[in-house]
Amino acid sequence: MNIRVAVVGAGGIASDHLEAAAKMEELAPCAVADVQEDRAASMAARYGMKAYSDYKQMLQEEKPDIAVITLPHFLHREAAIFAAEQGCHILLEKPMALNTAECDEIAEAVSKAGVKLLVGHTQHYTETNRAAKRWIEEGRLGRLVMMNDRRHLPYDKPTRPDWFFERAKAGGGILTNLGSHTVDKIQWLIDGRITKVKASVDYFLGRGDIEGGGTAFFETSKGIPAAMSQSGYPGVPIDETELLFTKGSMKLISGVGLWVSEGGSYRQVEVSIQENPFVLQFQDLLDSIREDVEPSCSIAYSRSVVAVVESIYLSNQSGCERIVNQGGEPIA
Ligand SMILES: NC(=O)c1ccc[n+]([C@@H]2O[C@H](COP(=O)([O-])OP(=O)(O)OC[C@H]3O[C@@H](n4cnc5c(N)ncnc54)[C@H](O)[C@@H]3O)[C@@H](O)[C@H]2O)c1
Known part of the structure; x- marks a missing residue:
């Protein structure tokens, strides 16, 4: 073909x-x-x-x-x-x-x-993440009860094109750009949707009119709460998802590795060779x-990611929790 x-x-x-x-x-x-x-x-x-x-x-x-x-x-x-x-x-x-x-x-x-x-x-196509999803689905650590996702990196790097700093062109800053990866990761790992958002966003980056960071609490259709925290200010870079289960915990660094604990310290799990995502x-x-x-x-799925990011900014503006606009899609 x-x-x-x-x-x-x-x-x-x-x-x-x-x-x-x-x-x-x-x-x-x-x-x-x-x-x-x-x-x-x-x-x-x-x-x-x-x-x-x-x-x-x-x-x-x-x-x-x-x-x-x-x-x-x-x-x-x-x-x-x-x-x-x-x-x-x-x-x-x-x-x-x-x-x-x-x-x-x-x-x-x-x-x-x-x-x-x-x-x-x-x-969805990163092998570490696929392995984490299999662990969740197989229930090997019991029931997933919460997730915390942290992503920090200096957002104002010289190589980042100018349009990323203009809200009218980018939609927002780190929470739009990298937040959409986190929102996707949370929804895809639990095979559900984020339904409610309470967020706080800060605007101290000093370049353009985008935010510098923010934190959000999510309720999901699977009853598993999740939290996301992202900072675009200088500091120690991190890209880590922590998943807490009834019988253990898991640490996922997308594209890098997957660690599990069934009590005590983490051990790294073998992940098969990555096919190019x-x-x-x-x-x-x-x-x-x-x-x-x-x-x-x-x-429909990709719209749901945009809807959550949209809710983050709306929640920050109103100071209130937002119900995510699902566009009439039935939620599993
Ligand atoms: N999946 C990922 O991990 C990932 C990583 C990086 C970027 N992205 C996404 O990819 C997209 C592009 O990001 P990027 O980092 O490559 O940005 P970029 O600025 O490097 O590339 C965009 C290109 O579009 C060109 N362009 C602008 N207006 C145009 C027009 N009217 N017609 C033709 N070309 C035009 C620009 O000149 C530029 O070369 C964004 O949506 C970004 O969020 C995804």
Whole structure:
């Protein structure tokens, strides 16, 4: 099979998608577009593709089977709708869009066009996380009773593109960008949804108009409470999920390792060799196209992640707990 892939946006994450596509026999990367023409040109040269500065022209001329959208968040809605209208299946980077209203517009366009859309929630495809999910499902540590997720890193690093610091373009700061990974990880690990949010957000980063950090308490459809704390200020970087069970505990560092305790200190669990998460992500989309089913990071699921992030900011503004806007989706 020769499925043609075009990439919209030749920035930081685009090469991860292209590396994966280049490894997969059934995929043929054909073109890349970026308003920064030098970026498109050098990426095109590296993977033997055609370069464009206008992604609409690229999609109309190339008619790829799959459009991979790796644009700043405020352009996800416009590009996903345009790609759907051209009949392309879509791999859209996280977060799905700036807010749930935009997610609903994308959902409508995708449904009208009869194409598949997968949002790149890479946490699902990381082997350490898959191993943690198996431990939870097998009940080897008893019943999961709570989760604490901490992610700290200096957010204002010189290599981060400027748009990440503008709320109108990024939607928010660390809580939007990395928070969507945490929200996804919590929901996916428990196979449920976050239903209520109480959050406190701070704005002391000193660059742009985004937050510097925040903390949130979540109630979930599985009755398992979770807490998330993220700081973008300088300090000791951490990316750790602690899971507490009735018969033990677990520490997950995504992409690094998994540790369990059945009482006493942690021991590291062997995790099988990691397949490239971006290959697994493409495979998920290909399966959904072939079998005409929803991918695991479906529109409804990805919208739910945006809805939780939206609730974090709304809870901070109002000082009150927020019920997450599930858009009428039945919650398991
Ligand atoms: N899954 C992950 O782990 C992961 C990691 C990093 C980034 N991301 C996501 O990927 C997306 C892109 O992030 P990034 O770090 O690659 O950003 P980036 O700024 O490095 O890349 C975006 C590119 O889009 C280009 N662009 C902007 N407007 C355009 C337009 N109208 N037409 C064509 N090109 C345009 C920019 O010139 C830039 O090269 C974001 O949604 C981000 O959250 C996901």
